[in-house]
Amino acid sequence: MTVQHGEEGDSRATVLIPTINNPQELRVVLEHLLKDSDGTYDILVIDSSSNSETSDLCLELGVERIADSSRTRADACNNGLSVVETPYTLFTDDDVIPPSGWVKSLIRWFDREHVAGVGGTNFAPEEDPWLSKCTDVAFGARVMTAGTRYGARPDAELVEVTHNPGVNVAYRTEVLREVGGFDEGAIGAEDVLLDSKIVSAGHRLFLDPSCIMPHRRRPAIIPMMRQIRNYGYVRRLAIDREPSLRSPTHRAVQMFPLLAAIAALALTYGAASGGAQWDLWFTLEGEWNLSRASFHFSLGAMSLYFLVCLIGAAMGTSPHRSVSTVFASCITIPAAHLAYGWGMMKAEWGLLRGSLSIVAIDDKERS
Structure with a gap:
């Protein structure tokens, strides 16, 4: 026809x-x-x-x-x-x-x-x-x-x-x-x-x-993360077909879940082992042992990341920017980075094992 x-x-x-x-x-x-x-x-x-x-x-x-x-x-x-x-x-x-x-x-x-x-x-x-x-x-x-x-x-x-x-x-x-x-x-x-x-x-x-x-757009965090995870997965497969499609940002986001886990563990360890004591805040004086460094460096890195999320959302192009949607970016952007990175890591593992999904990816619940 x-x-x-x-x-x-x-x-x-x-x-x-x-x-x-x-x-x-x-x-x-x-x-x-x-x-x-x-x-x-x-x-x-x-x-x-x-x-x-x-x-x-x-x-x-x-x-x-x-x-x-x-x-x-x-x-x-x-x-x-x-x-x-x-x-x-x-x-x-x-x-x-x-x-x-x-x-x-x-x-x-x-x-x-x-x-x-x-x-x-x-x-x-x-x-x-x-x-x-x-x-x-x-x-x-x-x-x-x-x-x-x-x-x-x-x-x-x-x-x-x-x-x-x-x-x-x-x-x-x-x-x-x-x-x-x-x-x-x-x-x-x-x-x-x-x-x-x-x-x-x-x-x-x-x-x-x-x-x-x-x-x-997806109406909730979990469906959005499922969608973005699939984007990361298929992007990594596309990069395998055409390596020129990889950019430095893809490498950074692929590593994001691992970096986020390391930061969370360092923050938890530092807080649990005394690095979060109040007299250690807002001063460079005193001993910078592993506990203090783990807590304050990871907290500082996280704070900077969330600040960039806020600034990036506020300066973005969406017509739906408001006080509430911009502040919500402290949740939505990290969620997207985690999901995209996890999707890329999943595809990376599949490529190494020679085990990949060949079924069309559709994250929507459709009857």
């Missing part, structure tokens, strides 16, 4: 939406895209669901759908791409709220011949609960999430980048086919690997900071 075009046959773009057992949130995505459609773009749902609810939804709304048995998002997107006939292909997720004019705001940049792909930013929608907004503030914090593309909003009209998140991005279809699409079987970070191939092939990618996609 091929994607059917609008009534006038003048479709310029196709929006691909991979989904699995999430018809309620997918309905929001489709209704917004359909309401905004003027016949210049097609919508294609790549459905890997285990029931007929998504199929029924697409039939109800008149949206093109292909049934997909893939176990990974990368393979699902490749299956969708195989039937696209329009010059431009856009990707998004099944839990976003597409703003009016989203498709046009991205594909307008293809009038510039050097633009092979262009993406935008993504933040939590206004209707998300407070805890989701806390997650959004953590994702968009300065310094502490320096290695991510979440919430990046440089002060320019169009900025050249090496990667755009797959939730808000458009490509020239011919470029996608030239590089062979997504890496077959990639269980995550497939958008990072794709962009790496595109850039390596000599093409250029750009970010439009004004193109914002509201993207739902």
Whole structure:
């Protein structure tokens, strides 16, 4: 099959939406895209669901759908791409709220011949609960999430980048086919690997900071940590495929769980062995034995870390920054660092043992 075009046959773009057992949130995505459609773009749902609810939804709304048995998002997107006939292909997720004019705001940049792909930013929608907004503030914090593309909003009209998140991005279809699409079987970070191939092939990618996609965040700490753990896991696997994707920040975060454990043990040991006595505070005088050094150095390092969390969150890019969400970053940012680092360490161990999960990672509870 091929994607059917609008009534006038003048479709310029196709929006691909991979989904699995999430018809309620997918309905929001489709209704917004359909309401905004003027016949210049097609919508294609790549459905890997285990029931007929998504199929029924697409039939109800008149949206093109292909049934997909893939176990990974990368393979699902490749299956969708195989039937696209329009010059431009856009990707998004099944839990976003597409703003009016989203498709046009991205594909307008293809009038510039050097633009092979262009993406935008993504933040939590206004209707998300407070805890989701806390997650959004953590994702968009300065310094502490320096290695991510979440919430990046440089002060320019169009900025050249090496990667755009797959939730808000458009490509020239011919470029996608030239590089062979997504890496077959990639269980995550497939958008990072794709962009790496595109850039390596000599093409250029750009970010439009004004193109914002509201993207739902996890509503609690545990689901957020599960999501971020999976991000760390798949990023380490992506680095194994393409070593150039590793940055110093990835090494630092991978070590964070170990460093946090050492600091906590040192603090506990120092406090239990007399290093926390009040007369040893706020002075350099007296003996600096192991107990005192363990307590005060670890406490100082932790205090500095939490201070940077606060400053980074306050100076971040999330539109949901407030006194409460910024102070909550003292919990959300360390939780994210612990989870991401643990995910990377888990993948590292799996690579060493030759035992890795090949199943698509999806941390959401979906029936």
